[in-house]
Amino acid sequence: MSGRKKAEAPASPLSFIGTGVSYIALCLAALAALALVVIPMVTGSQTYSVLTSSMAPKYAPGTFLVVKPVPFQELTVGDIITYQIESGSPAVITHRITSVGADQTGETVFTTKGDNNSVEDELPVREVQIKGKLFYAVPFVGFIANGLGNSDRGAMAQWGAVALMGYGVVALVRGALAKKRNDGETPEDNRSAEDDPFVFPDLGPVEGEADPDGFGDPILTDCDGCDHSGRRGELGKHRHRHEARKHATV
Structure with a gap:
């Protein structure tokens, strides 16, 4: 004899809102882990934070920059590069190439300028100074990196990746357990022709x-x-x- 499916309690609006917020948070966490940790690691890029307004408004202070190493010969006018102020110095600048020239020895050098600056940078940029070309930027995230300092940025990225991946695993496990409970409450063997149009009566x-x-x-x-x-x-x-x-x- 086929039984009837148990009546399910209607889900409350708060339940729908909570589920939606959880899925949105999970998607944002996955995107953040991808953009801030995974892609930089896979491409061998370095990350920096904008500290000044020289590239504002597009790259305002607090912007998180991902800079990818590229061959020197591929750099052209209009590219945004990150370079050392002095060769071997940890201090860097991220500005746009405005022209390509050569010094007295015939070495190719770049003239750079901040988008928000009225004059070009005083000193030309040599190949040995260049760290890479801007790959992409994420606004506001640099504020967190600035608060931790440059020395802690690598550890921040690693712990951030662990936290985001852990959150994703917990969310997936909770979803699987909830689905299993729902399936256990309304097994398919209890369906009848009145409950499911694809279950035919015994004739x-x-x-x-x-x-x-x-x-x-x-x-x-x-x-x-x-x-x-x-x-x-x-x-x-x-x-x-x-x-x-x-x-x-x-």
Whole structure:
């Protein structure tokens, strides 16, 4: 006998909101881990934070910069590069190339300028000073890096990646457990034709097939005052009585 599916309690609006916020947070965490940790590590890029307004408004203070190493010969006018103020010095500047020239020895050098500055940088930039070309930038994230300092930035990225990946794993496990609980409350074996249009009612054996209950043809004789709309077990007893009556009158 097919049972009925248990009635499910309607989900509250707060439940929908909580689920939506969780999924949005998970997506943001995944994007943040990808942009701030995974891509820089895979591409061998270095990360920096904008400290001044020389490249504002597009690259305002607090912007997180991902700078990718590229061959010197591929750099052209209009590229944004990060370079050391002095060769071997940790202090760097991120400005745009405005022209390409050569020094007295014939070495190729770049003239640079901040987008928000009115004059070009005083000293030309040599190949040995260049750290790389701007790959992409993420606004506001640099404020966190600035607060931690340059010496702690690598550790911040590693711990940030661990935290984001841990959050993702916890969210996936919670979702799987919730789905398992829901599946356990409404098993498919309990579905009936009224609950699911793809579950068909039991109409007895098909014509020409053997009846597993041994009752033969579903209708043996016509009779008056009989209700054939009962369940299959009652119909089986009814047919059995008619069959016995038929043998008794032979």
